[in-house]
Amino acid sequence: MSTAAKGTLPGRAGNLTTEQEHKLKEFWAQVLIYTGSAPESLATQLTSYSVTSGAAAKKKGGFFSKKDKHVDDIATQSELFRAALPKLTPETFIKAVRFMSRGDNVDDLFLRFLRARKWDVAKALEMFATTISWRVEFGVDELLRTGEEQCVKDKEDGVILQFKTGKAILRGKDKTGRPIVDVHVKLHDPKAQSERDIEKFTIFLIEASRLCLNDPNDTAAVIFDLTDFAISNMDYAAVKFIITCFERHYPECLGFLFIHNAPWVFQGIWNVIKGWIDPVVASKISFTRNHNDLVKLIDDKEIPKSMGGSRPWDFEYLPPVPGENQKLEDHETRDKILAERVNLFKELEQVTVQWISATGEQSNALEAKRSQIIAEVRKNYFLLDPYVRARSAYDRDGTLAEFKQQLHQPELEAAAQAAKTGKAPSLADEKNDQTRVKTAPAAAPAAVTA
Numbered sequence: 105m106s107t108a109a110k111g112t113l114p115g116r117a118g119n120l121t122t123e124q125e126h127k128l129k130e131f132w133a134q135v136l137i138y139t140g141s142a143p144e145s146l147a148t149q150l151t152s153y154s155v156t157s158g159a160a161a162k163k164k165g166g167f168f169s170k171k172d173k174h175v176d177d178i179a180t181q182s183e184l185f186r187a188a189l190p191k192l193t194p195e196t197f198i199k200a201v202r203f204m205s206r207g208d209n210v211d212d213l214f215l216r217f218l219r220a221r222k223w224d225v226a227k228a229l230e231m232f233a234t235t236i237s238w239r240v241e242f243g244v245d246e247l248l249r250t251g252e253e254q255c256v257k258d259k260e261d262g263v264i265l266q267f268k269t270g271k272a273i274l275r276g277k278d279k280t281g282r283p284i285v286d287v288h289v290k291l292h293d294p295k296a297q298s299e300r301d302i303e304k305f306t307i308f309l310i311e312a313s314r315l316c317l318n319d320p321n322d323t324a325a326v327i328f329d330l331t332d333f334a335i336s337n338m339d340y341a342a343v344k345f346i347i348t349c350f351e352r353h354y355p356e357c358l359g360f361l362f363i364h365n366a367p368w369v370f371q372g373i374w375n376v377i378k379g380w381i382d383p384v385v386a387s388k389i390s391f392t393r394n395h396n397d398l399v400k401l402i403d404d405k406e407i408p409k410s411m412g413g414s415r416p417w418d419f420e421y422l423p424p425v426p427g428e429n430q431k432l433e434d435h436e437t438r439d440k441i442l443a444e445r446v447n448l449f450k451e452l453e454q455v456t457v458q459w460i461s462a463t464g465e466q467s468n469a470l471e472a473k474r475s476q477i478i479a480e481v482r483k484n485y486f487l488l489d490p491y492v493r494a495r496s497a498y499d500r501d502g503t504l505a506e507f508k509q510q511l512h513q514p515e516l517e518a519a520a521q522a523a524k525t526g527k528a529p530s531l532a533d534e535k536n537d538q539t540r541v542k543t544a545p546a547a548a549p550a551a552v553t554a
Contacts, residue, residue, distance in 0.1 A: 111320045115219050117211040117475075118319075124218075126150070129460045130178075130225045131214050131232075134185050135201070139194045141453040142460075147178045149461050181226040188233035192240060200236045202449055203245045203492070207315065207485040209478055210452070212322065220355035220384070235353045247304060248311055249432070251494025253424040255304070262297030266305035267497050270419040274312055274498050276406035282325045282359045283316035283507065285309065286408060290332040294339040302342045310354055312498045316507035323359030325401070329411060330366045343377055351382045358385065360401065364392045364411060422500040431490040438491035445484045452477045 112119040120128065130150060136142035189197060205213050214232070221227040239245065255263045266272070271291035276284045313324045350358050366374070378386065392398055395412030407413020431437070455477060459470035486508070498504045 113320055113322070116215060116319055116322070117209050117478075120215075124215075124223065127218055127223050127225050127228075128211060128214060130181065131218060131229060132456050133460050134181050134225075134229050135214075136453055136457060136460075137182070138185065138189070139198045139453075141450075142457045146457060146460060147182070150178075177226065181229055184226045185229040185233050188230050189237060192237060196240065197236055198449075200240055200245070202445060204236065204239060205481070205485075207482050207489075208317075209319070210481065211474075211478065212319065216356040231352065231355070238353055242303075242307070244307055244311070245492075247307060248493045251424070251429065251496060252308070253429055253494055256424060260301065260304075262301030263304050263308075264423075265297055266301065268421045270421065272305075272309055273419055274309060274316070274503055275419075276402075276415070277321075278325045278359075278402045278406070280359075280401075281321040282323055283313050283321075284402065284406065285313060285324060285326045287326065287328045288410070289328060289330050289337050290334070292337050292339060292342075294337070294342070299341050299345075302339070303345050306342075306346060306349060308496060310349060310357075312496055312504065314354075314357070315504055317357070323357055325359050326361045327364055327398075327411070328362065329364045329408075330370060331364070331410060333367055333370060335369060338373060340376075344380065347377075347380055347385070350385055358388050361389045362392045362398065363389065364398070365394075366391060422497060424495070425500065428495045428500070432492075432494060434491060438488070441484065441488045441491060445481065445488060448477060448481045448484055452481065 115124060130147070133142065133147045133150060137144055137146060192200075214228075217228040217232045217235075218225070221231055252264065252267065269291045270288065272285060272287045274283060274285050278284055317324065363370075363374075381389070395404075395407065398407050398411060398413070402413075404413050405415060408415050408417060410417065452474065455470060455474050459467060459474055462470050496504070
């Protein structure tokens with residue numbers, strides 16, 4: 105059983121029960137077997153938690169029947185996992201996993217799917233494989249690499265319109281440090297853009313929010329402000345896509361969602377929408393009416409004046425600045441950092457194979473070694489980030505730099521130290537770049553018609 109770090113929530117890396125750790129090992133085993141990093145026998149080498157639990161196992165039929173059931177469970181895990189990856193080669197799959205993990209603890213990424221499926225490993229693996237397939241098919245990594253700048257070049261005005269209106273913005277944090285996404289529904293016109301435009305913008309926003317997450321603040325808060333909402337603002341397709349994202353592809357990323365100041369006309373709409381929502385997600389949704397409801401979880405200074413708080417509406421969309429994505433063209437540096445990332449992942453995979461088969465003190469020692477490697481993987485991403493992700497509105501306004509500074513201070517310090525010795529680019533340099541972008545003169549945003 106892992107030792108809980110201060111503030112680490114249950115079910116996260118560093119705060120797992122013995123059974124939960126075993127489930128994580130089973131999850132890892134199937135991933136490693138699929139990518140060719142471990143033999144098929146690794147899964148069957150795992151000693152079932154129920155088998156090793158002693159008397160409880162004996163009462164239910166003895167060790168042999170439990171072990172047989174465990175073999176059946178492993179077969180189901182493999183079957184569901186591989187069935188959800190019909191078009192992906194192992195090479196494409198692991199590449200997508202490395203990019204999806206970004207600055208996350210890889211264990212915590214896997215644990216999100218396990219918690220979402222109530223620790224049913226087979227269902228969690230199926231969900232994870234489906235998500236990786238979706239990311240490849242949608243082109244999430246390519247969308248993030250090219251960013252808003254490419255949308256401007258391709259004249260995808262519908263995507264840029266979403267940013268310009270300020271209808272949904274990432275700004276501020278709640279009392280626990282969660283990032284907050286404010287959605288001002290009255291600014292949305294369903295006819296002003298295509299469904300694909302909305303989907304791309306939603307991914308931009310969710311992925312930016314992900315960069316602000318870190319244990320113990322590993323979820324985001326969302327406020328749907330329905331002040332002055334009208335039927336003409338309702339967009340069922342957009343709502344369905346958002347629900348799908350939270351339920352299927354970004355599990356356990358939502359801390360709470362407030363539907364604020366909903367008018368009576370929304371009641372009928374809600375009766376339709378709530379039937380689409382998974383009970384786990386639905387349990388995180390609350391209706392709020394006034395400032396007193398909001399201030400229970402959010403400080404007044406973080407609540408917009410339109411919702412009764414003291415934060416002024418000073419939103420201004422800062423468009424892409426020429427040269428802000430220059431590092432994307434530095435393939436030599438990118439490839440060097442990517443090679444380091446691949447090597448770190450391979451080292452992690454090798455140690456994880458040993459950890460999966462280990463028990464007792466040996467397992468604890470290997471877990472500690474894995475934690476060190478995972479920390480290096482996370483540091484690596486924050487060096488890699490400007491070479492694989494185009495700068496976004498939240499880089500230009502300083503939001504991401506603020507959260508990185510607060511949540512990833514150890515990574516920033518380590519990267520700065522590495523830069524002094526000439527070993528790697530510096531996150532401190534990236535922060536300076538963002539400051540220069542933020543203060544650089546920019547063309548005034550065009551007039552917006554929501």
